[in-house]
Amino acid sequence: MDMPSLPHLPDNQEPFDTSGTVGKRADPVLADVSQQLDRSAGAILHALTSSAGQAVSKDILLEAGWPGRITHENSLAKAISRIRAALAAHEGYVLTAVYGQGYKLECPAPAPAPAEADPGAGTRSGGKAGDRRFSAARASAFGLPKWAAAGLIVAAIAGTALAASHYLRPSPVPATQESAEAAALMAFISEDLILPTDPYAEVPANPELRSVVERTAETMDERFAGQPAGLMALNVLVAKAFSGWGEYDRAVLHLAAARDKAREAYAGTDAELRLVEIDALACQQMRLAGQTREAEETCSDAASLGKRLQSPHRFMALVNLGKIQFEVGDYAAAVGSLDAVLARGDETAPDNVAPDIVADARWFRALALRKLARFTEAERDFAAHVDARIALNGADHPLTGWARSDYGDFLAYIGEHDRARAELAKAQAIFDQRLGPDHVESQSPAYTIALIHLDRGEPDKAEAILAPVVANFARSLGRDHFWTAYAMTELSIARAMLGKSEDARTLLGEARANAAGELFGRPAKAAWFHLRWARALTEIGDQGAARSELERARKDIVKGLGGSHPWLARVDCLAARIEQTAGNGAEAQAALDSCARRIEQARLPARYPLRAEVAQLRATAES
Numbered sequence: 001m002d003m004p005s006l007p008h009l010p011d012n013q014e015p016f017d018t019s020g021t022v023g024k025r026a027d028p029v030l031a032d033v034s035q036q037l038d039r040s041a042g043a044i045l046h047a048l049t050s051s052a053g054q055a056v057s058k059d060i061l062l063e064a065g066w067p068g069r070i071t072h073e074n075s076l077a078k079a080i081s082r083i084r085a086a087l088a089a090h091e092g093y094v095l096t097a098v099y100g101q102g103y104k105l106e107c108p109a110p111a112p113a114p115a116e117a118d119p120g121a122g123t124r125s126g127g128k129a130g131d132r133r134f135s136a137a138r139a140s141a142f143g144l145p146k147w148a149a150a151g152l153i154v155a156a157i158a159g160t161a162l163a164a165s166h167y168l169r170p171s172p173v174p175a176t177q178e179s180a181e182a183a184a185l186m187a188f189i190s191e192d193l194i195l196p197t198d199p200y201a202e203v204p205a206n207p208e209l210r211s212v213v214e215r216t217a218e219t220m221d222e223r224f225a226g227q228p229a230g231l232m233a234l235n236v237l238v239a240k241a242f243s244g245w246g247e248y249d250r251a252v253l254h255l256a257a258a259r260d261k262a263r264e265a266y267a268g269t270d271a272e273l274r275l276v277e278i279d280a281l282a283c284q285q286m287r288l289a290g291q292t293r294e295a296e297e298t299c300s301d302a303a304s305l306g307k308r309l310q311s312p313h314r315f316m317a318l319v320n321l322g323k324i325q326f327e328v329g330d331y332a333a334a335v336g337s338l339d340a341v342l343a344r345g346d347e348t349a350p351d352n353v354a355p356d357i358v359a360d361a362r363w364f365r366a367l368a369l370r371k372l373a374r375f376t377e378a379e380r381d382f383a384a385h386v387d388a389r390i391a392l393n394g395a396d397h398p399l400t401g402w403a404r405s406d407y408g409d410f411l412a413y414i415g416e417h418d419r420a421r422a423e424l425a426k427a428q429a430i431f432d433q434r435l436g437p438d439h440v441e442s443q444s445p446a447y448t449i450a451l452i453h454l455d456r457g458e459p460d461k462a463e464a465i466l467a468p469v470v471a472n473f474a475r476s477l478g479r480d481h482f483w484t485a486y487a488m489t490e491l492s493i494a495r496a497m498l499g500k501s502e503d504a505r506t507l508l509g510e511a512r513a514n515a516a517g518e519l520f521g522r523p524a525k526a527a528w529f530h531l532r533w534a535r536a537l538t539e540i541g542d543q544g545a546a547r548s549e550l551e552r553a554r555k556d557i558v559k560g561l562g563g564s565h566p567w568l569a570r571v572d573c574l575a576a577r578i579e580q581t582a583g584n585g586a587e588a589q590a591a592l593d594s595c596a597r598r599i600e601q602a603r604l605p606a607r608y609p610l611r612a613e614v615a616q617l618r619a620t621a622e623s
Contacts, residue, residue, distance in 0.1 A: 029090050029093065030045065030049055030093075030107070033045065033083075033086045033087060033090070033093075034046065036086050037082060037083065037086060038082070038517070040065035040066060040075070040079050041065070041079040041082045041083050041086075043064045043065050044061050044064050044065045044076070044080070044083065045083050045105075046064070047060060047061055047064040048061070048083075048095065048103060048104070048105040049105060049107075051105075052105050052106070052107045053104065053105075053106060053107070054104060055102050055103065055104045056102050056103055057102040058076060058102045058103075060102070061076055061102065061103065062075075062076055065079055075478050075479070075480050077249045078249075078289075078290060078480070080103060081249065081291060083095055085294075091108070092106075092107065092108030093105070093106070093107055093108070094106045209241075210245075213238060213241045213242070216234065216238060217254070220234050220238075228261040228262075228264040228265035229261070229265040229266075231257070231258075231261045232258045232261035232262045232265060232274070232278075233258075235254045235255065235257045235258035235261060236254070236255065236258045236278065236281070238254045239251040239252075239253075239254035239255045239258065239281070239285065242254065243285055243288070248285045248286075248288040248289035248290075249289045249291075251285040251288075251289075252282060252285045252286055252289055252291065255278055255281055255282040255285060256282070258278050259275060259278050259279070259282070262274040262275055262278060263275070269309065272305060272309055273309055273311055275305065276302055276305050276306040276309065276311040276313050276314065276317060277311070277313040277316075279299075279301060279302035279305075279317070280299070280302040280303075280306070280313055280316045280317035280320050282298055283295045283298035283299035283302060283317075283320050283321070283324060284320045284323070286298060287299075287320070287323060287324050287327055290481065290482065290518075292324065292327055292328055292518065295324045295327075296324050296325075296328060299317065299320050299321040299323075299324045300321060302317035302320070302321070303317040303318045303320075303321045303337070305317075306318070315341050315344065315353045315354075315357050316357055318337050318338075318340055318341050319337075319338065319341050319357050319360050319364070321337050322334045322335075322337035322338040322341070322361065322364050322365070322368075323360075325337060325368075326364050326367055326371075328522050328525060329371075329522045329523070329524035329525030329526075329560060330524070331368040331369075331371040331372050331524060331561075332368075332372065334364060334365070334368040335365055335368045335369060335372070338361040338362075338364055338365040338368070339365070341353055341357065341358065341361040342358065342361050342362065342365065355388070355392055356392060358388070359385060359388040359389060359392060362381050362384055362385045362388060363381075363385045363402075363403070363406070365381050366378050366381035366382045366385060366406070366410070367406065369381060370410055370413065371524070371561075372561070373565060373566050373567075373602060373604075375414055375604075375605060378410060379410065379411075382403075382406065382407040382410050383407065385403045385406075385407070386400070386403040386404055386407055388403075389402075389403040396430050396433065396434065397430070397434070398430060398431065398434050398435060398441065400430060401426075401427045401430030401431050401434070401441075402427070402441075402444075404423045404424070404426045404427035404430070405423070405424060405427035405428075405431075405444045405445050405448070407423050408420045408421070408422075408423030408424035408427060408445065408448055409424075409444075409448045409451075411423060412424075412448050412451060412452050412455075414604075414605045414607065414608055415455075415605060415606075415607030415608045415609045415611075415612075416605075416607055417452050417455075417456075417607075420448065420452065421449070421452070424445040424448055424449060425445070427444070427445045428442070428445040428446065431444075431445070438472065440472060440473065440476040440477060443469045443472050443473070446465050446469060447465070447466070447469050447487065449465060450462040450465035450466045450469070450490065450494075451490065453465070454490065454493060454494060454497075455609045455612075457497075459493075459494040459495075459497035459498050460494075460498060462490070462491075462493075462494040463491065463494040463495060463498060466487060466490055466491040466494055467491060469487050469491075470484065470487045470488055470491050470507075473487055479510070479514065480514040481514075482514075482515065482518050484511075484514065485511045485514045485515040485518075485529075488507045488508075488510060488511035488514075489507075489508070489511045489529065489532045489533065489536065490532070491507055492504040492505075492507035492508040492511065492536045493532065493535055493536045493539060495507065496536050496539030496540045497539050501540045501541065504536060504539070504540055505540055508533060508536050508537070508540075511533075512529075512533060515529055522560070523555075523556035523557075523559040523560030523561075524556070524557075524560030524561050525560070526552075526556045526560075527553050527556035527557045527560055527561065527567060528567070530549050530550070530552045530553035530556060531550075531553045531567065531570055531571065531574070533549045534546045534547075534549035534550040534553060534574055535574060537549055538574065538577055538578050538581070541581075543578055543581065543582050546574075546578050547575075547578060550571055550574055550575060550578070553567075553571055554568065554571045557571065564601070564602070565602075566598060566599070566602040566604055566610075568598055569594075569595045569598035569599050569602065569604075569610055570595075570610060572591045572592070572594040572595035572598060573591070573592065573595040573610060573613050573614060573617065575587075575588075575591040576588045576589075576591035576592035576595060576617050577617060579591060580617065580620060580621065585621070588617075588621065589621060592614065592617050592618065592621070595610070595614055596614050599611060599614065
């Protein structure tokens with residue numbers, strides 16, 4: 001895909017130094033690694049390399065990665081994760097966090113000489129695939145700086161940390177004396193340490209809790225030395241605390257440490273059973289942290305191992321696999337995974353799935369079915385999910401708010417605007433009361449209302465909602481977060497429709513740049529963005545770029561969703577709009593006729609917004 005170019009630099013200057021110089025010594029490993037990274041991560045690696053062995057402050061690294069820009073610390077955390085992943089295959093290169101200072105890169109001395117390919121290369125310790133994914137985290141599980149809480153990611157795509165909280169239960173495997181002590185320790189501290197970190201809890205959190213958790217994370221290795229089972233339990237609990245604060249990267253690190261301690265404390269099947277639970281939790285946190293590629297592999301491994309061992313946590317692993325499959329655009333696979341969970345949700349079954357897991361499965365199945373244009377089944381699941389959340393959590397719980405918000409978003413998508421507004425109003429009331437109107441999750445119903453305004457040709461009303469939503473997401477999640485890219489894209493369309501072409505173009509460029517890594521190799525996920533970017537470019541008046549973007553959308557729809565998916569009707573109608581604007585009447589009419597045929601072939605709902613767009617385009621052609 002065409003993405004905005006790098007900022008202009010003199011002809012003899014690279015976007016970032018790729019020499020891999022450590023002090024005065026060129027390091028071929030670092031030079032090679034830097035070539036694999038994006039511009040920001042490469043610049044950060046260069047700054048770390050220049051001061052190898054010494055801590056480099058976060059401020060310096062932020063300026064190196066994003067010179068002259070105000071950037072959220074989440075962006076730095078993600079860049080550090082990318083660097084660690086690139087270094088993981090090279091023995092002796094360790095990037096650690098220095099508590100309260102920043103990050104430090106440790107390099108071997110002298111630099112390793114190039115070696116012949118090793119069949120076992122790709123792991124730093126010769127361990128299993130799971131160890132590779134956690135290898136970067138393992139180096140600094142307890143030494144991260146005090147990142148500011150990022151807030152919960154919008155749960156329709158990211159899910160919620162609370163859903164994982166129900167699963168943190170000891171595995172029913174034979175207990176040694178030490179594992180019994182670990183279970184007792186978990187029971188003793190969970191009420192005081194973990195319950196207050198539930199962001200949905202009605203009781204106020206202890207203001208001193210943060211420092212208690214931080215001190216626990218810093219000292220527990222020393223205080224519980226020689227007790228790996230106890231440390232496993234503590235790491236899971238501390239991970240849950242950080243997840244509750246929205247610090248999913250830190251949760252991943254502590255689950256990596258829990259994984260190590262499980263393998264140290266247990267052997268054989270006992271260890272594997274615990275790894276199913278830990279990896280299932282970790283893949284959820286990876287997804288929430290935006291580490292979707294790592295999450296895919298981790299979820300898949302946890303689900304496969306859980307099935308082989310008949311682990312009591314296998315359904316949690318399978319639900320989380322379905323969630324990440326939905327997240328990355330593998331919608332049919334997501335439905336398959338979640339169907340397998342729902343098939344065991346009958347309360348009369350001897351080993352039935354817990355109701356909270358069933359509710360999660362129905363939630364994400366509904367979301368995936370919507371993407372597959374299986375609207376009747378999707379609506380049935382959305383409605384059932386609302387009922388399930390009311391029964392499980394109560395009518396005013398934020399998870400019930402999410403059930404109503406996602407149901408309203410679905411209704412808006414199929415053109416049932418009045419019914420959508422009713423659900424969204426109920427969701428907004430729940431969020432405002434329980435979380436507060438400025439909470440990142442509280443923006444979801446308003447975001448959908450803005451989309452309704454865009455569908456109805458009311459860009460001024462859409463802009464009034466989307467501008468503060470973008471500001472909230474950028475502040476809470478970071479400007480490079482995927483949900484910020486969604487909101488920026490829609491705001492760019494609204495502003496383009498209002499004639500604010502330069503503002504629209506700037507927003508569009510940033511959204512496209514930030515979403516590039518997430519969309520690479522994921523055609524079904526990319527298709528929607530290409531459609532919306534083409535719409536923005538059409539409103540801006542850049543017909544050539546709009547046609548190119550539309551062709552990318554067409555190819556990705558066919559590749560990711562099939563040649564009969566109704567999004568192809570959207571492609572045709574947008575093509576008709578472009579050609580009408582360009583004065584190409586015959587081409588516009590052909591595209592419009594194709595759009596109308598596809599709508600009928602797909603049997604789209606009566607109020608599906610695209611039907612109104614066909615009528616509008618025909619009226620324009622006849623005028």
